[in-house]
Amino acid sequence: MRAFGRRYLVPFHPKRVPHHFTDVLIIGGGLAGLRAALAIDPKLQTLVITKLALQQSNSQYAQGGIAGVMDPEDNFANHVADTIRAGGDLCDEAIVELVVREAPRRIQELIGWGARFDLESGSLALGREGGHSHDRIVHALGDATGREVMRAVIEKTAGLRNVDNWSDTFTLDLLTHEGVVRGALVWNLKHGKTLVWAKQTILCTGGAGQLYRETTNPDVATGDGHAMAYRAGAELRDMEFMQFHPTVLYIAGSSRNLITEAMRGEGAYLVDRAGKRFMFEYDERGELAPRDVVSQSIVLQMEKTRHPNVYLDLSHLDAERVRKRFPGIAACCAEFGIDITRDRIPVRPGAHYMMGGVTVDDHGRTTLPGLWAAGEVTSSGLHGANRLASNSLLEGLVFGAHAGEGASAAALQIDDDFRVPLIENAPQEQAADLLDIVDIRNSLKSLMWHSVGVRRELAGLSDAEETIGRWCGYVLNRQLTTSAGWELQNMLTIARLMVDAALRRQESRGTHLRLDFPELDNAHWRKHIVFQREG
Ligand code: SIN
Numbered sequence: 001m002r003a004f005g006r007r008y009l010v011p012f013h014p015k016r017v018p019h020h021f022t023d024v025l026i027i028g029g030g031l032a033g034l035r036a037a038l039a040i041d042p043k044l045q046t047l048v049i050t051k052l053a054l055q056q057s058n059s060q061y062a063q064g065g066i067a068g069v070m071d072p073e074d075n076f077a078n079h080v081a082d083t084i085r086a087g088g089d090l091c092d093e094a095i096v097e098l099v100v101r102e103a104p105r106r107i108q109e110l111i112g113w114g115a116r117f118d119l120e121s122g123s124l125a126l127g128r129e130g131g132h133s134h135d136r137i138v139h140a141l142g143d144a145t146g147r148e149v150m151r152a153v154i155e156k157t158a159g160l161r162n163v164d165n166w167s168d169t170f171t172l173d174l175l176t177h178e179g180v181v182r183g184a185l186v187w188n189l190k191h192g193k194t195l196v197w198a199k200q201t202i203l204c205t206g207g208a209g210q211l212y213r214e215t216t217n218p219d220v221a222t223g224d225g226h227a228m229a230y231r232a233g234a235e236l237r238d239m240e241f242m243q244f245h246p247t248v249l250y251i252a253g254s255s256r257n258l259i260t261e262a263m264r265g266e267g268a269y270l271v272d273r274a275g276k277r278f279m280f281e282y283d284e285r286g287e288l289a290p291r292d293v294v295s296q297s298i299v300l301q302m303e304k305t306r307h308p309n310v311y312l313d314l315s316h317l318d319a320e321r322v323r324k325r326f327p328g329i330a331a332c333c334a335e336f337g338i339d340i341t342r343d344r345i346p347v348r349p350g351a352h353y354m355m356g357g358v359t360v361d362d363h364g365r366t367t368l369p370g371l372w373a374a375g376e377v378t379s380s381g382l383h384g385a386n387r388l389a390s391n392s393l394l395e396g397l398v399f400g401a402h403a404g405e406g407a408s409a410a411a412l413q414i415d416d417d418f419r420v421p422l423i424e425n426a427p428q429e430q431a432a433d434l435l436d437i438v439d440i441r442n443s444l445k446s447l448m449w450h451s452v453g454v455r456r457e458l459a460g461l462s463d464a465e466e467t468i469g470r471w472c473g474y475v476l477n478r479q480l481t482t483s484a485g486w487e488l489q490n491m492l493t494i495a496r497l498m499v500d501a502a503l504r505r506q507e508s509r510g511t512h513l514r515l516d517f518p519e520l521d522n523a524h525w526r527k528h529i530v531f532q533r534e535g
Contacts (some may be wrong), residue, residue, distance in 0.1 A: 005476035005493055007231055008173045009486055010193065011427035012185055017193045019420070022047040022164075023411045025183055025198035027171045027225065030057030031146075032375030032396035032403075033204035034153040036364075037163045039404025044411050046163045047196065049186055051220050051483075053167050054154055058206045058221055058376060059396060062146030063260035063328070065117075065139035066110075066397070067132065067390040068103030070124055074134040076100050083391060086131040086290040087384025088510030089526055090238070095381040098362055099391070099398045106397040107138055115152035116140060128265035129389035130246075131290035135265075137390045143260050143326045149393065170483045171224065174201065174232040174371065177421035181232065181370035187483075195423075199414040200407035203229060203358060203366070203373040204400065208242075211491050211498070212351035213442075213449040216245055216258040225377040227490035229358045230497065230533055235367040237528040238356035238379045239494070240501035240512045243387055244454050245352035246270075246294040249345065250309040251336050256350050259312060259329055261389050264288060266325060268314045270298065271344065273307040292386040292511045295349040299454045302348065311344035349454055353392060355383045355511070356501070359530070364403025367532070372407045374399035379528075385510025428479060437484050440471055444491060452495075452502055457515040461503045468495050501529045 023044035026033045033048055040046045050056070069079050079100045084091045111117065117138045118125040127137040140148035157163050169188040174181050175195065183198040205225025209217025230236055247264075249257040264270070264287040269277045282297035283289035289297075298310050314322050319341035323330050330340050338345060357378040364372045364380075375396040382395050447467060451460035472492050480486060507521035508514050 004472060004496065005231065005489070008185065008425040009489055010172055010185070010479055011425050012193050012195070013424045014195065014422055017195055018191055020194055020196045022196065022198050023200070024407050025049065025196055025201045026204060027184060027201065028057070028204035028206060028375070028377070029054045029165065030059035030204060030206050030375060030396065031149060031153065031393055032400035033202070034157050035397050035400025036202050036204060036374055036404035036407070037157050037160070038153070039401050040162070040408045041412060042160070042162050044162060044408060047198070048157075048163060048165045049169045049171055049184070049196070050165065050167045051170055051224070054165060055150065056218060056220050057150070058217055059393060060146045060150045061216070061218060061258065062393055063143045063258055064129055064262050064390045065127060065137040065145040066103070066107055066149070066393045067136050067388065068107045068138060068394065069100070069136055070104055070107065070138060071126055071135065074136055078133050079103070079136060082132050083382070083388045084384070086386050086388040088292070088386050089520070089522060090384035090509065090528070092381025095362060099382050099395060102398045103394050106394065106401070110149060110152060110397070113152050113156045115149050118142065127262045128288070129261040130264060130288050130294060131388050137262065137265070139262065141327070142324060143262065143328045146393070170486060171205075171228065172486060173228050175423055176232050176368070177423055179233070179369065181368050182421060197420055199411040201371050202364070202403050202407050203371060203377055204375050205377045207354040207376040208491070208494055209351040209354070211445065211448050211495055212242070212453070213445040214248060214256055214348070214350035216248055216256060216350050216352045222487040222491050223354070223494035224487065224490045225373075226354075226357055227493040229366070229371070229373070229377070230493060230531065232371070233368060233533050234371060235359040235530055235532045236357060236379070236497065237359050237530045238385070238501075239497045239531065240505050240529065241355035241385050241510055242351055242498065243291060243353040243355060243511050244295040244349040246291055246298055246349050247312055247347040248350035249332070250348045251346055254336055257329070257332050258352070259345060259347055260326070261291070263312060263314065263326060263329070266322070267317055268312050269316070270294070271311050271313050272301050272305045274305065290386060291389065295454050296513055298349055309346045309348040312347055313344050314340055315342055353387055355379065355385065355387055356498070360399065362402065363406040364399045365406060372403040374403040385512060428477070435475065435478065435485070437488050440475065441488050441491065444468070444471065444495060448495060452499055455513050455515055456502055458503075461499055464499045465503060468492060468499060472496055497531050504529055
């Protein structure tokens with residue numbers, strides 16, 4: 001694909017903006033970012049930059065838990081096999097093996113830092129989710145694992161004297177000089193635009209679910225890290241693979257809350273409007289098939305029954321256990337008059353997790369010198385074409401640690417008086433600003449949902465390509481001045497790559513279901529689609 005959009009979103013001149021110096025810059029403060037911060041040598045000054053408060057990340061909202069072999073009845077080979085099977089033949093087996101083997105140590109590390117996971121008879125309570133052959137999901141506060149894990153790592157990092165956090169700070173772009181990443185251009189209300197120079201930079205900006213009208217992701221998940229890495233020239237891959245979580249609360253007026261897969265792990269049924277349990281018609285694993293299968297089956301069943309949603313039914317389970325295991329969901333549903341122990345919960349799929357991202361190796365090293373990355377912004381090879389449930393916090397922990405260790409070692413090799421290159425981005429002729437940013441954002445989310453959603457085909461994808469290309473034409477070259485505008489530019493950049501990749505992949509694999517190419521085609525497509533901006 002030809003390069004599109006400008007290299008930097010906004011103009012800047014080194015003589016007219018403040019400069020800040022740090023040893024290691026971490027962009028993003030979810031689990032991967034904070035785990036990276038915890039791996040940096042205490043001699044190195046580390047700055048964590050977050051778009052909003054530290055608590056506003058996808059990690060914070062994770063419900064299910066962290067997958068890991070913690071039970072003698074289970075073993076690494078099972079977890080590896082489940083991950084690869086769910087991943088639609090596109091996982092990197094060596095990476096899967098590495099992550100799975102590290103899982104128990106990373107979970108124990110969290111416990112050592114004060115994370116309180118749920119216990120049963122004094123041992124870790126292990127849940128089951130779709131695609132897992134054994135109970136191996138550690139969880140906390142019933143259905144609020146992310147909240148508890150983030151509490152523990154935020155407290156742990158707060159105690160580190162070498163780690164500072166700038167919250168409410170928008171990272172506009174990575175600074176590159178002669179192909180090397182040298183920090184980032186950021187903006188906040190207090191200082192305006194600032195050049196943050198760093199010996200090493202780690203990208204941990206999370207996902208891009210906000211590109212879709214229906215999503216479990218918080219407002220911050222607009223693919224900023226994917227877009228800035230693309231503009232800087234890093235390699236991105238697997239952009240066609242967006243995971244749709246099967247069960248997102250669907251009630252007019254409610255936010256699209258995730259209804260954890262752990263409910264199905266506890267025995268909840270998926271039923272249609274007539275009360276019929278339908279999953280076994282699609283897959284022998286029933287409700288516990290991997291997410292791609294369940295989401296695609298739900299959409300078919302919604303079509304068959306001409307109904308906008310299906311339902312989760314827990315009425316046959318022990319009511320007291322259900323309330324104890326899922327207190328957050330029980331409270332949320334109760335606000336809409338639904339008693340989850342008795343009433344059916346209306347659900348349908350929504351965009352949940354971006355498998356595609358910045359290519360990293362096993363150390364979290366990207367293709368750009370000076371840039372490391374971890375978590376949802378990356379494509380590490382762990383998830384393939386469809387992530388196995390509860391492998392994402394795990395990936396954040398493992399790759400956060402690796403990227404932190406790698407960046408730390410590299411920063412220690414660089415002298416303190418490293419020269420700051422003279423980078424500037426000249427202002428452009430500015431057209432009169434008539435853009436309704438909210439309108440384009442909403443239109444984009446709708447278009448992505450309808451044309452690049454659970455089911456795709458040539459006509460819809462071509463239409464999306466043309467429309468997004470037109471929007472890019474008049475949005476990407478503008479010098480916008482608000483975070484809403486920069487987010488829109490990032491979302492359009494990423495949407496364009498996602499549509500391009502979805503059009504190219506003429507087969508169905510994992511979360512990428514092409515109605516016009518319904519078969520898996522290993523002979524031609526057992527490979528990655530890779531993007532790298534020219535120049
Ligand atoms: C869930 O609780 O269903 C989400 C967990 C995950 O995305 O792995």
